Amino acid sequence: xxxxxxxxxxxxxxxxxxxxxxxxxxxxxxxxxxxxxxxxxxxxxxxxxxxxxxxxxxxxxxxxxxxxxxxxxxxxxxxxxxxxxxxxxxxxxxxxxxxxxxxxxxxxxxxxxxxxxxxxxxxxxxxxxxxxxxxxxxxxxxxxxxxxxxxxxxxxxxxxxxxxxxxxxxxxxxxxxxxxxxxxxxxxxxxxxxxxxxxxxxxxxxxxxxxxxxxxxxxxxxxxxxxxxxxxxxxxxxxxxxxxxxxxxxxxx
Ligand code: NDP
Ligand code: 8X3
Numbered sequence: 001x002x003x004x005x006x007x008x009x010x011x012x013x014x015x016x017x018x019x020x021x022x023x024x025x026x027x028x029x030x031x032x033x034x035x036x037x038x039x040x041x042x043x044x045x046x047x048x049x050x051x052x053x054x055x056x057x058x059x060x061x062x063x064x065x066x067x068x069x070x071x072x073x074x075x076x077x078x079x080x081x082x083x084x085x086x087x088x089x090x091x092x093x094x095x096x097x098x099x100x101x102x103x104x105x106x107x108x109x110x111x112x113x114x115x116x117x118x119x120x121x122x123x124x125x126x127x128x129x130x131x132x133x134x135x136x137x138x139x140x141x142x143x144x145x146x147x148x149x150x151x152x153x154x155x156x157x158x159x160x161x162x163x164x165x166x167x168x169x170x171x172x173x174x175x176x177x178x179x180x181x182x183x184x185x186x187x188x189x190x191x192x193x194x195x196x197x198x199x200x201x202x203x204x205x206x207x208x209x210x211x212x213x214x215x216x217x218x219x220x221x222x223x224x225x226x227x228x229x230x231x232x233x234x235x236x237x238x239x240x241x242x243x244x245x246x247x248x249x250x251x252x253x
Contacts, residue, residue, distance in 0.1 A: 002052070005225075006030040006081045008061060008119055009088030011038035013188030014138065017218035018085050019046065025222065028053040030078060032070070032119075033088065034060050061088045061115030062107070071122045080130050083225050084123045086116045086137045086160075091153040091194040105152045112156035113163070120167065127176050132229075134177040136221055137164045141184045141237060145246035153194075154246075157182075161235075168234065177232040179224045184239035184246070186212040208251030209242035 005022045009015035011033035019031055023046040031039050036058035043054040055078050057070040089112045092104035120135060127133025142150055143157030164180035171178060191202035217238065224233045242250040 002026060002028050003082040004028040004030065004078070004080060005083040005085060006032070006119075006123060007085040007087060008032045008115070010042065011035045013190060014183075014186060014214045014217045014221075015085065015087040016042060017214035018087065018221055021215070021218045021222050022083070022225075023050045023052055023054075025226075026050070026052060027083070030055045030057065030074065030081065032057045032059065032061070034058060061119065062110035064114070064118045067115070067118040068122060071119070079126045081123050081126055082133060084119065084127075084133070084135045085221060086119060086135065088115055088119075089138060089156075091150075091190065092196070094149045094194060096149055097151050100152065108152050108156050112153075113159045116160060116163065120163075124167070124171060124174075124176060127171075128174045132175045133171075134179070134225055134232075135167060135171070136179045136181060136224060137167075139164065139180045139182040141182055141239065141243075141246045144182060144237065147246045150246070164235070179233050180235050181217065181221060181224070182235070182237045183212055183217050183220075184237075184243040185209075186214060186217055188214050208253035209240060209249055211240050211243075212238065 005027045007015050007018050010019045010031035019029055019042060023029060031042060031054065033039055039056040039058055043056050047054055055074060059066040059070045061067055092107050093101055116137065137160050139160040140157040142154045143161045146154040161180055164178055168178040187206045191205045192199055195201045220238050
């Protein structure tokens with residue numbers, strides 16, 4: 001029987017690369033994000049290439065009622081999710097704490113922590129009902145090493161690390177695996193979003209070294225999701241070869 005993956009933040013970057021890879025592996029997909037046009041375009045592209053079923057649900061993961069409404073409104077057959085990839089997330093700004101922007105803080109905390117919780121609560125109950133499941137949370141090297149001006153973003157990813165540990169304990173007796181993936185620098189729309197559309201500043205983040213691609217991270221997520229039933233990878237850090245930790249790079253500039 002075909003398996004199903006629910007991927008949050010599938011309109012760009014790592015989430016989109018996961019959608020493409022899981023589709024190639026024959027998974028049916030539930031794809032979420034705010035940009036409905038991108039979800040529909042991706043669904044059409046994947047439907048044309050693979051013999052799978054795809055449901056899209058456009059909602060803002062920061063809004064608990066929207067998340068609940070969209071996920072709980074899915075037909076019963078879609079509520080059998082084998083893999084949940086909690087990927088939707090972002091950074092806003094790079095400012096010292098004393099100059100922090102309240103709206104940026106709220107956006108990061110509401111998306112990266114609360115949004116992940118909202119999706120996890122609903123889908124973990126579906127997984128409990130079916131007797132198995134796998135939740136893959138996107139943390140970051142930023143959750144392991146705090147860097148200058150990263151303050152709140154780093155805190156949200158440290159929270160994902162802690163929540164992954166907590167979820168693993170709470171869901172253990174329900175046969176649900178929980179994996180946290182912590183990438184270093186991945187060239188996606190991430191920096192453009194962090195710098196609010198400043199493409200030049202975003203590009204500079206990845207100059208002088210080869211960053212990870214979204215596909216590199218998707219490959220790793222597929223690897224953890226495709227281990228045998230008795231094997232779980234709890235915690236995985238993956239970095240560009242030219243990056244040692246959150247702040248130490250071997251840049252050729
Ligand atoms: P992108 O900006 O390319 O993609 C982010 C995705 O998150 C988009 O699909 C976006 O969809 C979705 N998203 C953001 N806010 C919301 C929201 N309020 N509601 C619903 N969906 C939302 O970034 P990445 O692919 O790089 O990031 C994916 C994850 O990986 C994030 O959690 C990020 O923190 C993490 N990560 C990224 C790293 C990097 O260097 N790029 C490194 C380590 C971790 P839409 O805008 O359509 O809503
Ligand atoms: C994204 C990687 O180091 O820019 O999580 O915060 S970093």
